[in-house]
């Protein structure tokens with residue numbers, strides 16, 4: 001597939017830079033659309049470009065089309081229109097290099113983690129029999145379950161269960177790992193385990209494409225994101241580039257709020273706002289040290305000074321005019 005070019009009116013960041021080598025993308029979609037019987041358009045003309053080596057957050061409220069997109073990428077659902085490329089290969093050649101956790105795999109509760117992986121490995125026609133024990137040991141090692149390999153699945157914590165699902169997806173050498181809402185239903189500890197595992201897998205060079213309806217999770221875990229809303233792409237790019245269009249503010253906590261507001265105004269910071277003991281303004285390219293020095297120089301007692309960067313939620317609100325409603 002050739003590089004997707006930016007079209008007039010296409011969402012911000014929708015295409016790789018002109019002349020980009022398509023081999024640098026782990027996933028490219030062009031006009032990818034799924035209309036279900038009954039007329040429901042679940043995915044609407046989606047242009048995605050997932051750089052190799054990225055941890056790519058596929059972010060959207062429930063029902064925004066994330067799972068349907070993933071199912072199309074894995075060849076589980078046929079698109080109504082558009083095309084896509086995974087690892088720049090025909091799908092049959094790409095899939096053995098792709099690990100995926102879409103719906104939680106069915107593990108036997110009374111079997112150990114290791115025995116469950118043996119079942120999975122045996123069911124994979126592309127896996128070579130003679131090296132199964134090594135593959136399984138490596139997958140368990142990679143997700144940090146070697147010590148719990150012999151423990152029954154039903155005694156695993158939620159985080160361990162999800163890590164085993166990821167191990168099952170990593171039984172072969174994978175260039176791309178696709179995870180659909182991997183922290184859904186996990187407790188905070190399990191969520192932390194999965195998040196750090198994703199980072200480790202990416203650090204080993206595997207591209208990770210992870211869907212989520214949790215903005216904060218994508219901000220913490222991902223290098224890039226695409227934001228979906230009702231089947232349509234709102235924006236995509238690096239997390240920094242998504243935020244770059246929005247204003248960074250400075251927030252000062254002080255008992256001398258009126259004086260602080262005056263000083264910020266004198267410094268020329270735009271949009272000074274005061275609320276109780278808090279004064280905020282646009283940072284406008286200044287460094288916080290300079291602002292702090294000016295405040296202290298004018299005798300303002302500074303209790304706290306922080307730079308407030310826009311969140312992905314601010315990006316979503318800024319682009320759609322709506323709140324990010326996880327209920328869809």
Ligand SMILES: Nc1ncnc2c1ncn2[C@@H]1O[C@H](COP(=O)(O)OP(=O)(O)OP(=O)(O)O)[C@@H](O)[C@H]1O
Pocket residue numbers: 036037040041042060061062063064065066067068069181213
């Ligand atoms: N097989 C189907 N037939 C008809 N409509 C479907 C089907 N699968 C999904 N949909 C609809 O398509 C839309 C997108 O669903 P999808 O599951 O892809 O969203 P999602 O972003 O993954 O949300 P969730 O996190 O809730 O699964 C929803 O409105 C859903 O009801």
